[in-house]
Amino acid sequence: MSWKTLDDIDLTGKRVLVRVDINVPVENGLVTDATRIDRIAPTVTDILAKGGRPILLAHFGRPKGKVVLDMSLRVTVPALEAALGRKVRLIETLEGAENLTDEALASDVLLLENIRFHPGEEANDPAFAARLAQLGDIYCNDAFSAAHRAHASTEGLARHLPSCAGRLMQAELQALEAALGTPKRPVVAVVGGAKVSTKLDLLGNLVAKVDSLIIGGGMANTFLAAMGLDVGKSLCEHDMTATAREIMLKAGDAGCKIVLPADVVVARDFAAGAPHEVVGAHACPPDAMILDAGPQAVARIIATLDAAKTLIWNGPLGAFEIAPFDTATNAAASHAAQLSRAGKLISVAGGGDTVAALNKSGAAEDFTYISTAGGAFLEWMEGKDLPGVAALKA
Known part of the structure; x- marks a missing residue:
């Protein structure tokens, strides 16, 4: 394999930015099919077991670079917690992620609000990717379903941090x-x-x-x-x-x-x-x-x-x-x-x-x-x- 996996990087004490695809169907404020959420669980579980701190990056819908409240990832949090068996905390802004509170730091898993709320994401803006990179020590891509997009969180981040494939990405590529x-x-x-x-x-x-x-x-x-x-x-x-x-x-x-x-x-x-x-x-x-x-x-x-x-x-x-x-x-x-x-x-x-x-x-x-x-x-x-x-x- 010409790419690294979670087994090839020391994650102890490291913040791991994990690009995941949890763009799941929702009706009346509830996730109706959690398949995509269930399939990221092995990656998040392994990062935690290896002493890493997962910070999830994901999109939801197509807000086109603007904050659209109906496309908040908040709706996915209960399903994420059920799949992971862990407390998941939504970080609503990039500024909030850059200045985490003690309460946020006490959470097992952090979830950054819809990455497509930022125009720099789909534009693969280098400055935006560099800003995202400051949030972590390692980049893990577990979103093969978004790998055909050259966005900041799917391609740009790999230019700034040591990178690897998550378990779902690894299984897909193999x-x-x-x-x-x-x-x-x-x-x-x-x-x-x-x-x-x-x-x-x-x-x-x-x-x-x-x-x-x-x-x-x-x-x-x-x-x-x-x-x-x-x-x-x-x-x-x-x-x-x-x-x-x-x-x-x-x-x-x-x-x-x-x-x-x-x-x-x-x-x-x-x-x-x-x-x-x-x-x-x-x-x-x-x-x-x-x-x-x-x-x-x-x-x-x-x-x-x-x-x-x-x-x-x-x-x-x-x-x-x-x-x-x-x-x-x-x-x-x-x-x-x-x-x-x-x-x-x-x-x-x-x-x-x-x-x-x-x-x-x-x-x-x-x-x-x-x-x-x-x-x-x-x-x-x-x-x-x-x-x-x-x-x-x-």
């Missing part, structure tokens, strides 16, 4: 290195979702790195159309068919097999329990929509997974939100989970719809690693350098 850096082969990627246009960089990078690329969801319709097939009223980017053909040619040159559905599930209405039928991918009725991959397609996907050693998954294979159009996603995810549980497959997945689909299928807990990083996960898969990661290597 999982992604295992999936795309030096993977066990054959490597299979599942890429689904609605639009080819949103994943051009991803597809372009993957065809050069994986052995098989399984394409599902609305994206598959665009590829089927690019092959001259009629997709009826399906979601399809007809203006992207030339691009889809380019991707298929690039895959062929790289020796990457593209797996598209041989049969599909079609319906006239996108509604739960809507009348539906299975037809060949070449036989979509002109008044119907393709909403899922068919049983032959699922069988081929499962066979492809059986032959694989590493799986990268981003996006569902069909309209997974509504039964029965979640069948292909559930079947493939369950099989990947079974192979992972048996130690036959390293499986790494990420992206908003992906996490939701895998949770819905019940397969998520058996995947080797599920990333909650969203945009940062996608940019890593696209082969882009992430400023927050690059800064730790400096």
